[in-house]
Amino acid sequence: MKSFLRNREEKNIFLVALLAHFLLFFLFAYLKGISIFWDGPQDVRAYTHLAQNILRFGSYISLNDITPESWYTPGYPVFLAVLYAIFHSWIPVVILQNIIAAFTAVIIYRIGSEYGSPRTGYIAGLLFALEPTSATLPNFLWSETVFVFLLVISSYYFLRFVSSPNASTAMILGFLLAIATYVRQASFFLPILMLLSIGSIYIFLKTPAWKKIFTMTILVLCITYLILTPWLVRNYIIYGRASIGGAGSMMLYFYDAVPFAYYKNSSSKIAHLFDRETVATPAWDIPYRSFPPDMHYTAGAGLQHEKEILAAAKHIIMRAPVEYIFFHSITGFSGMVLKSGWTDILRRLDISPTSTPLLWYGTAGAGILFYICVTFLASIGAIRLLRRDVRALLLAIMSILLIAYFIAVTGPASYRERYRYPVQPYLFILAASGILAVTESKRFVRHTNNIKKNTKN
Numbered sequence: 034m035k036s037f038l039r040n041r042e043e044k045n046i047f048l049v050a051l052l053a054h055f056l057l058f059f060l061f062a063y064l065k066g067i068s069i070f071w072d073g074p075q076d077v078r079a080y081t082h083l084a085q086n087i088l089r090f091g092s093y094i095s096l097n098d099i100t101p102e103s104w105y106t107p108g109y110p111v112f113l114a115v116l117y118a119i120f121h122s123w124i125p126v127v128i129l130q131n132i133i134a135a136f137t138a139v140i141i142y143r144i145g146s147e148y149g150s151p152r153t154g155y156i157a158g159l160l161f162a163l164e165p166t167s168a169t170l171p172n173f174l175w176s177e178t179v180f181v182f183l184l185v186i187s188s189y190y191f192l193r194f195v196s197s198p199n200a201s202t203a204m205i206l207g208f209l210l211a212i213a214t215y216v217r218q219a220s221f222f223l224p225i226l227m228l229l230s231i232g233s234i235y236i237f238l239k240t241p242a243w244k245k246i247f248t249m250t251i252l253v254l255c256i257t258y259l260i261l262t263p264w265l266v267r268n269y270i271i272y273g274r275a276s277i278g279g280a281g282s283m284m285l286y287f288y289d290a291v292p293f294a295y296y297k298n299s300s301s302k303i304a305h306l307f308d309r310e311t312v313a314t315p316a317w318d319i320p321y322r323s324f325p326p327d328m329h330y331t332a333g334a335g336l337q338h339e340k341e342i343l344a345a346a347k348h349i350i351m352r353a354p355v356e357y358i359f360f361h362s363i364t365g366f367s368g369m370v371l372k373s374g375w376t377d378i379l380r381r382l383d384i385s386p387t388s389t390p391l392l393w394y395g396t397a398g399a400g401i402l403f404y405i406c407v408t409f410l411a412s413i414g415a416i417r418l419l420r421r422d423v424r425a426l427l428l429a430i431m432s433i434l435l436i437a438y439f440i441a442v443t444g445p446a447s448y449r450e451r452y453r454y455p456v457q458p459y460l461f462i463l464a465a466s467g468i469l470a471v472t473e474s475k476r477f478v479r480h481t482n483n484i485k486k487n488t489k490n
Contacts, residue, residue, distance in 0.1 A: 042146075042155050043139045050135035050162035057165075057378070058131065058172045064382055070173050071123040073381065077174045079105070079330065081123065084113035095333020101271050103279045103336040107264070108215030109176035123174060130178045134171040137182045138162040141458045144189050148428035149418060149466055156465035160407075161458055165375045165400070166450045176216050177454045183213035184220065185458050188431060191227055195234060195427055198249040207256025214261060218278040219442050219455075224257045230434050234427065272336035279335010282342045287324065288446045290349040293360050294319050297353060306363060317352055320345040365440040368447030369456050370408040373400025377450050407464045414466030429466075432459035
């Protein structure tokens with residue numbers, strides 16, 4: 034740990050993150066009991082069950098203890114299974130995840146300081162360490178903590194790769210992107226986006242060494258998808274679908290296309306987007322309104338129904354494709370950057386709006402205001418970085434692309450704080466740059482006024 038934490042700033046960020054995370058850990062444990070971290074939310078119980086099935090059956094069996102699993106990718110359940118086999122308890126996993134999240138804040142600092150400025154990195158690292166969602170999620174056995182850790186490390190190596198392409202960095206980047214995809218299938222197309230962005234960056238910078246860049250980029254892609262190939266082959270053999278997992282198509286239909294059909298039938302589209310208008314019937318006939326038993330994740334389902342589910346989603350989306358893009362983008366953006374998420378802590382403590390309205394709505398309002406400010410500052414920070422040197426330009430482009438990617442992938446489901454979590458590191462890096470831009474402009478104005486006063490005197 035000492036060798037990893039290079040300086041005082043990194044140590045400070047690490048300790049602040051650990052303090053904030055463990056403060057919530059003890060709060061939850063004291064008020065709700067220690068088992069809330071693995072017996073609470075639905076997905077948490079699913080992950081622990083899958084991990085135990087790996088140990089029981091020696092293969093990846095679904096929650097019904099019969100069907101081969103195709104809803105969740107195996108990365109996180111395997112992570113849980115290994116740790117449970119060693120410690121025979123989930124408590125060490127929770128502790129380790131808090132340490133992982135603290136290291137994530139340190140890597141965010143390192144990215145911001147090396148490609149922006151030390152102050153940018155320091156502010157971004159502290160924002161990530163102290164933000165309530167970032168402090169809460171590591172205490173629950175969700176995949177997001179491990180996924181965001183891998184994503185942020187991948188981003189760090191991506192920036193190093195873009196700055197100086199070589200075989201060793203390419204292999205590390207390809208490996209990290211593949212493992213991240215095994216943990217969360219949402220990142221399956223991320224390598225392609227990141228590597229397409231390399232081309233645009235080097236075209237913009239007019240770099241002459243395009244042959245080496247092209248070769249190294251192909252190497253990254255080959256390594257990433259070569260590591261993912263065994264899982265794709267396994268799914269094809271069992272289900273006839275060489276897909277990464279069933280959750281993607283199910284979410285596209287049930288959390289995206291179906292809500293769009295109801296949105297189309299609302300009299301006030303804006304009111305419906307803000308949950309102010311409930312619509313009883315969709316605009317068109319839709320094949321499924323809820324998960325049938327044989328399609329539910331508890332049966333490990335997903336890929337055996339992927340073809341029909343994708344066809345059903347296409348049937349709805351193509352009725353009004355332009356308006357669907359608007360609906361998907363607006364809901365994705367608002368969920369990612371304009372919703373509180375802080376009330377999730379109160380919800381986990383069984384504190385409701387009716388029992389303590391002042392605390393609930395005060396927390397919600399503070400969270401919404403915080404993210405509005407962060408989004409505004411991030412837009413300023415992006416402009417500031419784009420106008421600086423090449424390294425800052427690379428940081429800005431990568432951050433913007435990753436935010437846009439997860440907005441596009443997540444869409445309406447982004448109202449869940451878990452799905453916004455991968456965006457937060459990059460949103461905070463840009464916001465940190467924006468804070469510095471504001472303070473620098475105030476300092477410039479003050480300095481100018483002092484010069485004028487001195488001139489008059």
